[in-house]
Amino acid sequence: MNAKIMTRLAVFAVAGSVLAGCATQQGTNTAVGTGVGAGTGAALGAIFGGGKGAAIGAGVGAAVGGVTGYNWxxxxxxxxxxxxxxxxxxxxxxxxxxxxxxxxxxxxxxxxxxxxxxxxxxxxxxxxxxxxxxxxxxxxxxxxxxxxxxxxxxxxxxxxxxxxxxxxxxxxxxxxxxxxxxxxxxxxxxxxxxxxxxxxxxxxxxxxxxxxxxxxx
CATH class of the missing domain: 3.30.1330.60 (OmpA-like domain)
Structure with missing residues (x-):
């Protein structure tokens, strides 16, 4: 398996650990949602678009994830x-x-x-x-x-x-x-x-x- 694919899979694994960690805590306002969204977005962005894709994915993911865990x-x-x-x-x-x-x-x-x-x-x-x-x-x-x-x-x-x-x-x-x-x-x-x-x-x-x-x- 070449280095580029390994790097992308590593990013995905890190994002997965972020998701797991966030799932164990009760967040308030947008803290949990933003972290989960950004982690997922970064992972998908890295897999499909390299480093630049990770940055873009993190931004999009954070915007979407901001809904989760908001204190209403x-x-x-x-x-x-x-x-x-x-x-x-x-x-x-x-x-x-x-x-x-x-x-x-x-x-x-x-x-x-x-x-x-x-x-x-x-x-x-x-x-x-x-x-x-x-x-x-x-x-x-x-x-x-x-x-x-x-x-x-x-x-x-x-x-x-x-x-x-x-x-x-x-x-x-x-x-x-x-x-x-x-x-x-x-x-x-x-x-x-x-x-x-x-x-x-x-x-x-x-x-x-x-x-x-x-x-x-």
């Missing part, structure tokens, strides 16, 4: 206070993100994408939270029930998601930290044959994720 407790507490009584569900996801599921009774009137007054305090708290935590980015996903045409609902869901990101941007969150997606009626969480089910399906989901680029050290 303070942010969850702030958002829980702002959403109290709204029916909003706040849950940590398997990928390390924090999901806010905000029901239609709070967000938008029927067939409208104008933000309701009851939604503004939630978004104002989110603006403040994101300004205080520059490592956080937000992905907004709009959903509808199945009433009406698929095309109409798809457009409505996109407009609603964009209304949310527009509000956040207008109140001080950098646009590059925001993304908006509309799913229309394609991801129901309840039975569209009942009014209660349709109400549950008309929702806005906001996913908060931590990135390693701006994470506190």
């Amino acid at each position: 407790e303070a942010i969850r507490n702030r958002m829980t206070g702002a959403t109290k009584g709204t029916g909003t569900q706040i849950t940590e996801q398997p990928d390390g993100s924090l999901k806010l599921n905000i029901p239609s009774s709070v967000t938008f009137d029927t067939s409208s994408y104008a933000i309701k007054p009851s939604f503004a305090p939630v978004l104002d708290q989110l603006v403040q939270t994101m300004q205080q935590n520059p490592e956080i980015v937000a992905s907004v996903v709009g959903h509808t029930d199945s009433t009406g045409s698929a095309q109409y609902n798809q457009t409505l869901s996109v407009n609603r998601a964009q209304s949310v990101t527009g509000y956040l941007a207008q109140h001080g969150v950098a646009p590059q930290r925001l993304s908006a997606t509309g799913m229309g009626p394609t991801q129901p969480i309840a039975d569209n044959n009942t009014e209660a089910g349709r109400a549950a399906n008309r929702r806005v989901e906001i996913y908060l994720r931590a990135t390693a680029q701006h994470a506190p050290q």
